[in-house]
Amino acid sequence: MRKRLGKGNQRKNELYKKLQETFKDVTDFYIREIPAKNNQFFIAYIKGLVDSKVISEFVIKPIMEADEKPSIDQMHSLTYVNNIRLSKDYDAITNALRKGNSVLFSSESDECLILGTPGWKNRDIREPQAESTIRGSHQGFIENLKINLGLFRRYVPDRNLKTIQLTLGKRSQTQACLVFLEDIADEDLVKEMLKRLEGIQIDAVLNTGEIQDFIEDSSITLFPQFLITERPDTTASAIYQGKIALFIDHSPGVLIGPHNFSSFLQSVDDYSIRWLPASFIRVLRYVSFFVAIFLPSLYIATLSFHYELLPLDLIISVGESRERVPIPPILEAIFMEIVIEVLREAGLRLPSPISQTVGIVGGIVIGQAAVEAGIVSNIMVIVVALTAIASFIIPSQDMSSGIRLFRFPIMVLAALYGMIGVVIGLMIIVAHFVSLETLGTPYSNPLAPTRLRDWKDFIIRLPMQKMKSRPTQARANDQIRQSKGDK
Amino acid sequence: MQRPYAFSEITNFQFVVLIVGAQVGIGILTLPGEIASVAGTSGWISVIFAWVLSSIASLIILKAMSKYPDQTIIDLFRSIFGKYIGSCFIIVWLLYTLFAAFIVFYTTIFVVQVWILPKTSITGLTILFSFPGYLVARHSVRVLGRYAEVVFFLTLWMFTFSFFLFENTYFSYLLPIIKEGWMPILQGTQKVLLSFIGFELTFMLYPYLQNKKFAVKGVIIANSLTLGLYLFIIFLCFIFFSPHDITHYKWPTLNLLKVIELPFIERLEILFLSFYLFTLSTTGIPYFYVSAVSLAKLQGKQEHYNHALFLFILMILISLFFSPTEKQLEMITKYWSQSALIISYIFPVIFLAFIYIYRKVVKRR
Numbered sequence A: 001m002r003k004r005l006g007k008g009n010q011r012k013n014e015l016y017k018k019l020q021e022t023f024k025d026v027t028d029f030y031i032r033e034i035p036a037k038n039n040q041f042f043i044a045y046i047k048g049l050v051d052s053k054v055i056s057e058f059v060i061k062p063i064m065e066a067d068e069k070p071s072i073d074q075m076h077s078l079t080y081v082n083n084i085r086l087s088k089d090y091d092a093i094t095n096a097l098r099k100g101n102s103v104l105f106s107s108e109s110d111e112c113l114i115l116g117t118p119g120w121k122n123r124d125i126r127e128p129q130a131e132s133t134i135r136g137s138h139q140g141f142i143e144n145l146k147i148n149l150g151l152f153r154r155y156v157p158d159r160n161l162k163t164i165q166l167t168l169g170k171r172s173q174t175q176a177c178l179v180f181l182e183d184i185a186d187e188d189l190v191k192e193m194l195k196r197l198e199g200i201q202i203d204a205v206l207n208t209g210e211i212q213d214f215i216e217d218s219s220i221t222l223f224p225q226f227l228i229t230e231r232p233d234t235t236a237s238a239i240y241q242g243k244i245a246l247f248i249d250h251s252p253g254v255l256i257g258p259h260n261f262s263s264f265l266q267s268v269d270d271y272s273i274r275w276l277p278a279s280f281i282r283v284l285r286y287v288s289f290f291v292a293i294f295l296p297s298l299y300i301a302t303l304s305f306h307y308e309l310l311p312l313d314l315i316i317s318v319g320e321s322r323e324r325v326p327i328p329p330i331l332e333a334i335f336m337e338i339v340i341e342v343l344r345e346a347g348l349r350l351p352s353p354i355s356q357t358v359g360i361v362g363g364i365v366i367g368q369a370a371v372e373a374g375i376v377s378n379i380m381v382i383v384v385a386l387t388a389i390a391s392f393i394i395p396s397q398d399m400s401s402g403i404r405l406f407r408f409p410i411m412v413l414a415a416l417y418g419m420i421g422v423v424i425g426l427m428i429i430v431a432h433f434v435s436l437e438t439l440g441t442p443y444s445n446p447l448a449p450t451r452l453r454d455w456k457d458f459i460i461r462l463p464m465q466k467m468k469s470r471p472t473q474a475r476a477n478d479q480i481r482q483s484k485g486d487k
Numbered sequence B: 001m002q003r004p005y006a007f008s009e010i011t012n013f014q015f016v017v018l019i020v021g022a023q024v025g026i027g028i029l030t031l032p033g034e035i036a037s038v039a040g041t042s043g044w045i046s047v048i049f050a051w052v053l054s055s056i057a058s059l060i061i062l063k064a065m066s067k068y069p070d071q072t073i074i075d076l077f078r079s080i081f082g083k084y085i086g087s088c089f090i091i092v093w094l095l096y097t098l099f100a101a102f103i104v105f106y107t108t109i110f111v112v113q114v115w116i117l118p119k120t121s122i123t124g125l126t127i128l129f130s131f132p133g134y135l136v137a138r139h140s141v142r143v144l145g146r147y148a149e150v151v152f153f154l155t156l157w158m159f160t161f162s163f164f165l166f167e168n169t170y171f172s173y174l175l176p177i178i179k180e181g182w183m184p185i186l187q188g189t190q191k192v193l194l195s196f197i198g199f200e201l202t203f204m205l206y207p208y209l210q211n212k213k214f215a216v217k218g219v220i221i222a223n224s225l226t227l228g229l230y231l232f233i234i235f236l237c238f239i240f241f242s243p244h245d246i247t248h249y250k251w252p253t254l255n256l257l258k259v260i261e262l263p264f265i266e267r268l269e270i271l272f273l274s275f276y277l278f279t280l281s282t283t284g285i286p287y288f289y290v291s292a293v294s295l296a297k298l299q300g301k302q303e304h305y306n307h308a309l310f311l312f313i314l315m316i317l318i319s320l321f322f323s324p325t326e327k328q329l330e331m332i333t334k335y336w337s338q339s340a341l342i343i344s345y346i347f348p349v350i351f352l353a354f355i356y357i358y359r360k361v362v363k364r365r
Helices: A014-022 A052-065 A072-078 A090-098 A145-153 A187-198 A208-215 A232-240 A275-304 A312-322 A329-349 A352-373 A378-392 A397-435 A452-456 B012-023 B027-065 B073-115 B122-137 B141-168 B183-195 B199-208 B212-240 B252-258 B268-298 B305-321 B326-364
Strands: A029-035 A040-046 A084-087 A102-106 A112-115 A161-168 A174-181 A227-229 A244-248 A254-257
Touching: A014 A029, A014 A090, A014 A102, A029 A052, A040 A052, A040 A090, A052 A072, A052 A102, A072 A084, A072 A102, A072 A112, A084 A090, A090 A102, A090 A112, A145 A174, A145 A232, A145 A244, A161 A187, A174 A187, A174 A232, A187 A208, A187 A244, A208 A227, A208 A244, A208 A254, A227 A232, A232 A244, A232 A254, A275 A329, A275 A378, A275 A397, A312 A378, A329 A352, A329 A378, A329 A397, A352 A378, A378 A397, A397 B122, A397 B141, A397 B268, B012 B141, B012 B199, B012 B212, B012 B268, B027 B073, B027 B183, B027 B199, B027 B212, B027 B252, B027 B326, B073 B122, B073 B199, B073 B268, B073 B305, B073 B326, B122 B141, B122 B268, B122 B305, B141 B199, B141 B212, B141 B268, B183 B326, B199 B212, B199 B268, B199 B326, B212 B252, B252 B268, B268 B305
Parallel strands: none
Antiparallel strands: A029 A040, A040 A102, A084 A112, A102 A112, A161 A174, A174 A244, A227 A254, A244 A254
């Protein structure tokens, strides 16, 4: 607590004392005294949250230079700060201070001016690392709600765009913003979303990911039900489909729902390249999805139960590679899968030059050495490598890390029941998959309920001019995207 | 009046695949052999007869149910016959569906044991199959419908392998048509009627159907799809195996697949039968669902997931103490199939007549 006391201590009014009392033991709180003609002004702020340049140039300077004795009311027209309000409410004043505003008051009046002078360092706008594209825009959200909204609004100048302001977290008072197109988004979905958000009773919200846990329909699942993206164009495209987006202050991730399974396997680049290559990549993703889940378990099932499935030549070559391996396929597979998960996590947290080393040491050295030492077979190394690469191709980080976990229980099923176990594993996934909902809409749409109209943008992507209607997921009110006349 | 089942409406396509899924099951594996032994190579005519009968029965069910579009058969039993007699009917319906579920469950286990996993215990397989069964059966019809849709698309690829079979086929096996007169064909029809069972689920599904106008078309399409599939498999078996050979196989459909060998994969029937579990699941799970709902309604409960859990635990407990031999299983199936024929083909007629009389009596009052 640093005081810049003037001579006339008696001139400090009630508010000054109260503020000093409230912000006792808060070292970054300052009250600066501004001597003006006949009148004593004080400006209170929390350093680090405010832009000192704005305060000195646009608040202090005009007061100093004023000829007359300005009152608080007159200060309205004297300061150059653009966001000002008068207030008497003490709670509002202290809250405003904590959010980066400064408070101007004089010794003569009870009222004070709350000046919007927040200023802190923001990160530059860069391409989000986890969602980079080749052709799409290269802008990503940052940690500032207002800037994020601005980035997004450039894509959606529609007059029906609504942004509902929310405050989340009892202590953190995190600003959030629910964004949707009023004439397209389904009213019930918006209501449902608001209801769920209002039900959150937590002290602090720091990240979008935390919100997800509170509002998703089912938590006991490996499938993500909301998309968290850092891309303005992805957000805009979802909004135009009638979906709802939740922006949260100091988090670059924007939460979008309702989002179904097939949307998680789409990426922005699918629409920025021509439809045939885009479709090919889509198909690849679906194949990889199954490879990532089932390849190790198929290996286990075939080797421990159904080697008669394979023709003789193949059996011999597989047998040769497993000749020196003493442990059963299931242990071999679980061991290698865990090794690769560890490598992946180790590489993720390290600075990139070191993580490359980890990759080389882990992948090549351990893999090759393990084979030579006779702990695992060559084919197992190939299988594990393929599964890992297949899981990397899934565009959504959430989905990819979710499905990686599916393969462990299915590997156990395969070891116990062979091919039957693998198929039952798939059946359990399907059974679980169809029972999932996101914001009350079916997660398995458009596969089940089958909506053939949406299949234009499902496993393959047809040319844009064929997509005349909005996807059904968000139950958009206005179904038409392209009217019949124009192309 | 608020429609009680609006929360779980099913689409037209879901309605169709649910019925097809319930119809196509174990039957398809054994059917070609069974009708060949009764009706010879003209057995396919029996299938068409059975299709006509099952379509008529389905239409009668729809006619009866359309008078009360917001009630399932379980609700109807109570609201028409009163609490006590209604409950008796529900118990009969419960036993019927429970036995259907039981038979599908155990026949599946039996086939799997014979063809793929001879050393795995019945209890082990029961526990395994209970997981997906419970996960679907605990939900509403809507989820059952979605499940049936996914299974429909997942199993479509299985047809592609039939192209490998057409090399060694002889169409002359089919001739002469109707060589032994009409009697064997009519006897065969009786066998095929069983394979069409599953359409009686319309009793349960109709109130959930979103677009009631589609119902008539829906059951006809469903029955016809089943007919098409049966005819396809039967023709394939008949032109592949000689008329004499086919009667020796218990599961001719699986024997067909044994013949196929691809450069990278042998014993295709293992892969096939494993995947066929999906089709079998859409036969068994709806019956489990209906039994669980009946049980819940008997207790006056709205939610049925606890009852579904109970039924699957019951299955696991049964498997601990009772492992049916092939003979026993056939016996149970025989008794059940007689009651199934009555419930699916005769009961709808009586029920429709009763409803007509009942409505007249009520109106007069």
